Amino acid sequence: MPTNSNDEIGRRGYLKFAGAAAASVGLAGCAGDGADIDTPTETEMGGGGEDTETETEDTSDEPFEATVTQGQMATTLDPHNHRETSTDNVLLQAYDRVLFRDAEGRIVERLATDWERVEDGHVRYTLREGVTFHNGDELTPEDVAYSIRRVVDPETGLESPQRDQLAGIVDAEADDEEHAVHVYSDGLNPMAFSLQASYCLILQQSWAEEREQGDIAQEINGTGPYRMVDYEEDVSVEFEKYEDWWGEEPDVDAVTFQAAEESSARVSELQAGETDLIVNVPPQDAPTIQDGDAGSIEAVPSTRVLFLVHNQAKAPFDNSAFRQALNYAIDLDSIIDNVLDGFGDPTGQPTLSGYVGHTDDVDPYPTDAAEAEALIEESGYAGEEITLHTPVGRYLGDVNVAQAAAGYIDDLSNVSCSVEQRDFGSLASEILDGSRDTSPAFFLIGWGNTTFDASQTILPWLTSGGSINHWDQSDVDEWMEDAGNESDEDARAELMADSNRTISEEAAWTFLHRQYSVYGISNRIEWTAREDEQISVEEFTRA
Amino acid sequence: MSLAKFLVRRSLQGLFVIWGVVTAVFMLRFVTPGSPVDFVAPLDASPELRARIAAELGLDQPMYIQYLDYLWGLLQLDMGYSYISSTPAAARVFARLPATIELAVAATVVAIVFSIPLGVISATNRHEPADYAATGFSLVGISTPNFWLGIMLVLLVSVQLGWFPTGRRAIGFWPAVQLIWQEGTLAGIVVWLRYITLPAITLGTYFTALITRLTRSGMLDELGKEYVRAARAKGLPETLVRYKHALRNTLIPIITILGLQLGTLIGGAVITEAVFTWPGLGTLVIDAINSRDWPIIQGSLIVIGAGFVIVNTIVDGLYAYINPQVVYE
Numbered sequence: 001m002p003t004n005s006n007d008e009i010g011r012r013g014y015l016k017f018a019g020a021a022a023a024s025v026g027l028a029g030c031a032g033d034g035a036d037i038d039t040p041t042e043t044e045m046g047g048g049g050e051d052t053e054t055e056t057e058d059t060s061d062e063p064f065e066a067t068v069t070q071g072q073m074a075t076t077l078d079p080h081n082h083r084e085t086s087t088d089n090v091l092l093q094a095y096d097r098v099l100f101r102d103a104e105g106r107i108v109e110r111l112a113t114d115w116e117r118v119e120d121g122h123v124r125y126t127l128r129e130g131v132t133f134h135n136g137d138e139l140t141p142e143d144v145a146y147s148i149r150r151v152v153d154p155e156t157g158l159e160s161p162q163r164d165q166l167a168g169i170v171d172a173e174a175d176d177e178e179h180a181v182h183v184y185s186d187g188l189n190p191m192a193f194s195l196q197a198s199y200c201l202i203l204q205q206s207w208a209e210e211r212e213q214g215d216i217a218q219e220i221n222g223t224g225p226y227r228m229v230d231y232e233e234d235v236s237v238e239f240e241k242y243e244d245w246w247g248e249e250p251d252v253d254a255v256t257f258q259a260a261e262e263s264s265a266r267v268s269e270l271q272a273g274e275t276d277l278i279v280n281v282p283p284q285d286a287p288t289i290q291d292g293d294a295g296s297i298e299a300v301p302s303t304r305v306l307f308l309v310h311n312q313a314k315a316p317f318d319n320s321a322f323r324q325a326l327n328y329a330i331d332l333d334s335i336i337d338n339v340l341d342g343f344g345d346p347t348g349q350p351t352l353s354g355y356v357g358h359t360d361d362v363d364p365y366p367t368d369a370a371e372a373e374a375l376i377e378e379s380g381y382a383g384e385e386i387t388l389h390t391p392v393g394r395y396l397g398d399v400n401v402a403q404a405a406a407g408y409i410d411d412l413s414n415v416s417c418s419v420e421q422r423d424f425g426s427l428a429s430e431i432l433d434g435s436r437d438t439s440p441a442f443f444l445i446g447w448g449n450t451t452f453d454a455s456q457t458i459l460p461w462l463t464s465g466g467s468i469n470h471w472d473q474s475d476v477d478e479w480m481e482d483a484g485n486e487s488d489e490d491a492r493a494e495l496m497a498d499s500n501r502t503i504s505e506e507a508a509w510t511f512l513h514r515q516y517s518v519y520g521i522s523n524r525i526e527w528t529a530r531e532d533e534q535i536s537v538e539e540f541t542r543a
Numbered sequence: 544m545s546l547a548k549f550l551v552r553r554s555l556q557g558l559f560v561i562w563g564v565v566t567a568v569f570m571l572r573f574v575t576p577g578s579p580v581d582f583v584a585p586l587d588a589s590p591e592l593r594a595r596i597a598a599e600l601g602l603d604q605p606m607y608i609q610y611l612d613y614l615w616g617l618l619q620l621d622m623g624y625s626y627i628s629s630t631p632a633a634a635r636v637f638a639r640l641p642a643t644i645e646l647a648v649a650a651t652v653v654a655i656v657f658s659i660p661l662g663v664i665s666a667t668n669r670h671e672p673a674d675y676a677a678t679g680f681s682l683v684g685i686s687t688p689n690f691w692l693g694i695m696l697v698l699l700v701s702v703q704l705g706w707f708p709t710g711r712r713a714i715g716f717w718p719a720v721q722l723i724w725q726e727g728t729l730a731g732i733v734v735w736l737r738y739i740t741l742p743a744i745t746l747g748t749y750f751t752a753l754i755t756r757l758t759r760s761g762m763l764d765e766l767g768k769e770y771v772r773a774a775r776a777k778g779l780p781e782t783l784v785r786y787k788h789a790l791r792n793t794l795i796p797i798i799t800i801l802g803l804q805l806g807t808l809i810g811g812a813v814i815t816e817a818v819f820t821w822p823g824l825g826t827l828v829i830d831a832i833n834s835r836d837w838p839i840i841q842g843s844l845i846v847i848g849a850g851f852v853i854v855n856t857i858v859d860g861l862y863a864y865i866n867p868q869v870v871y872e
Contacts, residue, residue, distance in 0.1 A: 072830075076628040159599055161584055163592065217629045233628070233635060234830075235822045260710070260820040261830070264694055268709040269820075271702045425835050426576035434590045467589050 063253040064542055066525060068535060069266050069275040073234050073259035076217040079201035080151050080160045085448070086279075089535045090257045093239050094134070095201035095222035098125050098144060098181070099193060103530045103539075105354065105452045107197040111144065111223065112181075115193055120487065121185040123192045129179060131246045133204045134220070134227040141174035144181045146205035148172035158213065165199040167191065167456075188485050190492055191453055194356075198450045198532070225250050225538045239537075250538035252525075267520065270295050276522040277535065280396065283341030286518060295522045300529040301345055302517040304448040305352060305457070306395055308388065308405065308510035311443075312471040313436035316381035323507035325375035325415075327365035330408045334367075336513055339400045344513035349500040350457045352514055354531075356489075357454025357496025362504045364511060373412050382414040389443040391424040396515055402444045405510065436470055446515065450532045454496040455483060462499075462508055471508040475499075550860055557852035564848035565617065568841045569610055578602070579626045579835040600626055613841070622845075623838035632838035635827065636846050643823035644850075645716050646746060646815070647808035649739050651801060653747030654754055659797070661751075662758020663790060666766065677755060684752025693745040693818035700741060710819035713738050742819040746812055750804050754797055761793035795862060802858030806851035 074090040076082050100110040109115075112125035131139040150156045152166050168189040173182045185192055207221045220228040225247060226239035236258040241250065258275075260266045266278040267285045271294045281289060286297045308326070310317035317323060336344040348364035351357050376382050386409070390402035402419050409417035422443075430438050431445070449456045459465075463480050464472040476499045483495040504511070517533050526541045580597050597603050601612070616623060622632035665677035701709040719731030765771060766789050774784045813825035824843050831839035 075834075076630070078629065081629060082627075154595070159592075159595055161596075213629050214624065214631065232822075233630065233638065234827065258711070258820075261826065262817045262820070265697075265710055265818060265820050268697045268702055272705065272709045274709060423576070425581060425833075428581040429576060429578050432581055432584070432593070 064251055065254045065256075066252045066277070066537060066540055067256045067258065067275040068277045068537070069269055070257065070259050070279050070535075071261055071263070071266070074237060074257070077220050077228075077231065077237075078158075078213065078217045079203060079222075080147070080158060080162055081213070081217065083161050085533050086259070089533075090237050091201055091220070091222075092224070092534060093226040093255065093257075093537050094220045094224040094228055094242075095203065096131075096224050097196065097199070097201055098127075099197035101197050101452075101530075101532060103528055105531055107193055111139065111202060115196075117192070117487075118182070120188045123183050123185075123189075124175070124178075124180050125183065125196070126178065126180045128246060131223050132244050133207070133223055134242055135204070135207065136244075137204060137206075139202070139204075139223055141176055141179060141181050143205050144202050145172040145174040146208070147202045148181070148183060148200055150203075150208070151200050162199060166195050169195070188487060190484065190486065190489070191451060191455060194451045194453050198452075226255060229254075247538070251541045252537050255537045255540075270520045270522060273522065276525050276540075277527065278520040279517070279535075281518040281520045283343050283397070283518065285520075286341065286343075289520045293523075295520050298519045298521050298527065298529045299343055299516050300531055301352075302448070302515050303352065303450045303452070303532050304395075304446050304515040305347055305350065306398075306401065306444065306446045306512040306515055307347070307350070308512065309439075309443050309445055309461075309470050310507070310509060311436055311439050311441045313439075314441035316379060316384050316386070317441055319379040319381060320506050321375045322379035322381050322384075323510070324365075325372040325379065325412075326409055326510045327507050328368045328372035328375065329412055330365075330405050330510060330512075331367040332364055332511075332513065335401055335404045339397050339404050340513070340516075343396070343516035343518055345516075346513055347511045349504045349511070350462065350509065351454035351496070351500050352449075355449070355452050355454055356493050357458075357483075357500060359497035359500050361497075362501055365507075367408075369412060373414055376412065376414050385416045385418075386442055387418050387420050387440070389420050389422050389427060389440040391427050391444065392421045394424045395444075395446040396518075398444060398446075401512065405444075405512070431468060434467065439470060444512075448533070450534075454500065455480065458496065458499055458503070462503055471506075473502060473506060473508075476502055546860060550856065553856045553859060557849075557856055560852050561845065561849050565614070565841070565845055566610075568844045569613060572837050572841075573606060575835075579837060581835070617845070622842035625836055625839050627834050627836050632842040635839060636824070636842040639822060639824045639827045639843075640846060641715050641717065642712050642821060643809055643812065643816075643825065645712075645739065646742055646812055646821060646823055647805055649743035650747035650750065650808055650812075651805050653743050654750035654804075655801070657747075658751045658754035659758050659790075661755045663762055663785065665755065665759040666762035667785060669763065674759075677759065681752040681755040681759075684748045684755075687748060689745055689749065690814045690818055692748060693741070693815055696741050696745060697818065707737055707741050710742070710821065711738060712822055742815050742821050745818070746808065746815045750801075753804075754800065757797055757800060758790075758793060761796060762789055765789035765792050798858055798861055802855050802861075806854040809847055809850040809854070 070086045070089060072084065072086040074087040075084060076087060077091065079091045079095050096111050098110060098112045099115065100108050102108050111128055111131060113128050114126040115123065117123050125144070127139065127141060127144060133139060146156070148166065148169065149172055150158055151160045151162050152169050153171070168185040168187060168191065169183055170186050171184045173184075175182055183192065183196070202223065204221055208216055211219070218231065218233065223246070225242055225245045227242040228237060229240050230236070230238040236256055238254065238256045240254045241252070260269065263280060263282045263285065266275070267281065267289065269275040270278045270289060271292055273294055281297060289295055290297045310323050312318050332346040336342060336346060346364040349359065349362045388402055388406045390398055392399055399421055406417040406419045409415060427440070427443065430440065431443070447457055447461065458476070458480055460468050462471055463469060463477050466472070479495045479499045483492045486492040486495060517529055519529050521527060524543055526543045527539055530536070578597070579600060579602065580593050584593050584596050594603070601609060604612075613623065620633055622636065624630065625632050625635060661677045661680065665674045668674045697709050701707050713734050714731050716735055719735040722728055722731035766785070771784055771789055774788055775781070809824065812821070812823060813829055815821065816823045816825040817829070824847060828840060828843045830836075831843065
C-alpha cells in the first residue's frame, strides 16, 4: 500500500482533492490538427473527437460536443431486449420513462406529470401533453401502454429479459380521454411507481410494430432529449439535441457514446483529451487522473452490493454460528482501504443505506478473530476446509476482494479457505439452474438494485420463493409476504427492516461492501454522478 | 501441374478445412460450460422463462438438427442472429473484417519494410556495429510483449507527446481512398494513417524482429554458397549479387512465415485491438465468448479460418513466382 499521500488518493482523499481541481482548460490541449478533417465527410469518420474540433479560446459560442466512453458498447438499441446498464445509458439519451429519478434516487415526473394509486393493484399515470417522438409523431397513451406490455407480456412478440424489472405488473391500458395510462398488477404491488421510475423506456407502438425485432435493435425513435444521428454497431452511437424535446434544453449539443473495454485505454483517452467521461476508473488510476491536467475523479456509492453467498443446502453453511464466524473473521475496512483504495462502503445487511427497508440498527460485523474461532468451535465444524468461488473480472476488484476475504478466513486456526476463480458464465449457470444442490457452497456475487427498495434484493435471494434463493427463514418469508400486501409505506418499511435484522443476525451472507461508481471527467464538463449508475447527458453542463 | 490447377485443388482442400472448422466450432458449444440463456435471461429468471428463452434461441432442438440448420444457413451466408443483440451475425462479423484486414496488412507492411533491409544490412555487415544493432533490435522486438509495447506507445506518443490518437479507427482505408477520388483530398488517408500507425507498429514489431533474424540467417546461408562465389567471380556488381540472387532465394522461407503470420494476425490481434480499441474481429470474438454469443463466435472463427486458408493458398501460389524451380505436384 503506498504511503506517499501524493500517490494515493482513494475515495476519502478524492473528496479533499475535488475542490481543488482545475475549473477548466482551453481546448488547446485536447484538440488535434483540426484542419485535417475539416471536410464534408467529417461525420463519417466518427470517433476521436479531437479531430472534429477547432481550437478556440472562447468556447461559449461553440457547439458543445461531448464524448462518453463506457466499458462496453450498447449490445442493442432495443430498449426492452437487454439487461445492461451500459446499454441503458446509451438509450436513456433518446428514450424517456414514465417516471424518473433525480440524482439522489427520488422519484420525479417525466412523461407522466401525475401518478396515483387507484386501488390495490391498479395505478394511473397522467401523461404530459405535447410530447413528440423523434419522427415527429405525438406520444399517445397507447404507446406507453404498449411499451409496458412489451416488457411484461410475451404476446407482444418479445420475450423481454426485463420482465422481472416490472415485477407484479401484468397489464396496461390506455385512457385517451384522460390522456392517461392504467397499469394493473397482480396483488397490491407497493413497488409500482418505484419500478416505473427505474425501468421501462417508452417507444412508439406503430413504429415498433412496423419493424422486425432486428430493426428495432438498430434504430431509435424515442421522446428523449437527444435523437440518434449515426450508429456503428459495437463501435459508437452519435446523438444530437432533439430540438422539439418537451424538457428544458440541455447544454450539450451533441454526444457520442463509445466503449473501451480496457480500463487503461479509457484512462488514456481521458488524459489525451479525447473523451469527456469515462466509467469504472480502476482505483489505482484515480490518483493519476486527479493529479493530471486533463480531468478529475467523480465517485459515488452505487446501487450494487457485493457479498459472499452461503448455500444453506450444504454443510457447513447450514449452521448459523459458522456463518457468523465468517463475518467476524473478515476485516472489511481493510479490504476496502487496501484492495479498493477506499472506493466502497462496508455493509452488514442486504439493503443499502437510503433504501426503503434499510435499518440503522444493524452495523457491519466487527472484526474479531477470537470470536470467529469460538463460533466455529461452537458450530461443530472446526477443521473444515471451504472453497470460495469467485467470478473473474465481473465486478470491481472481485478476485482481489475474494482472495483477501478468503485470506482472513484462512488465518483462523480452526478453518481453512481457498479461492477458486471461475468464469462468470459457468458459475452463473450453476447458480441459476433453480437448484441449490448444483450451486457452489460459498461464492462471491454482486447484485444491483436500482429501485431503492429492499424487496428487490431480499425477495429473489433470501426468501424461499426466490428464484436465486440460497438461504431462507420462515420469519423473513412471512414479513416479506406481508410487506408485499402492505399499503402503508411506514409499516411496509418496518417489515422489511425486520427482515434485514434477522438476515444480518443469522448471517445469511458474509456481508462485503457497497461498490462505488468511479468516473473520470474531463475539464470541459461538469456533472454530478448518480447513485443509480445512469449517465444522463442532459445533466452535463459546460465547465 | 499448372498453377491454376494447383490453386483449384488447394481451394477444394481449403473448403474441407473450413468445413472442419465449422464442425469443430459448432461442437464446441456443446462441451463448453455455461448456457447462452444465462446471459440473456434475468439473473432471477424462473425455469419456465429460461426454457422459453432457450426455445426462442433454438437451443431446445436436438444437436444434429441445430447442426444441419446451421450448415444450411451458412450455404446462404446466414450465420444466424446474435443471442445478445438480435442482429444478423454475418453483418456484424463482416463489418469487423475490414478493420482486422487493415491492421494485419499494415502490421505486415511494417514488418516487411523494416525487417528485410535490416536483415540484409545485418548479414552483409556481419560482426560489425550495424549487425549488432540489428541483432539487438530483433532480440528486444521478439522479447517485448505486445500489450506492454502498446500501452507504452500510447502513454508516451499519444498522451505525453500528443502525436497520435490513443486508439480507435476514425475512418476505414477504403473510404479514405474514395475521398481522394471524390473530393481530391488526402485528409482521409492522413487520418487513417494517424490512427493505424501505433497499432501497426505494436502488432508488427514482433514480426519485424522475427523476419529480421530470418533474413539475416537466410542471407548468410545464401551468401556462402557456390553460386554467389561464381557470380562474384564473374564480376557481377555486389548489389546485384545480394539483392537479385541471394535475397531472392532467401525470400521463400520468409514468405512462408509472412503468410502464416498474416493468417494468424487476422484472428490473433486481440491484445493490440484491446489496447487501441481497434474495432476488429479479435475483440468481437472475445466479447462474444464472454457473453456466450455463439452465432458471433462461430461466424468469426469461420471467417478467421477461411482467411487463414486463403492467405496460405495465395502464399503457396507465390512460391512459383519467387522461385521458378518450385513445381506444383
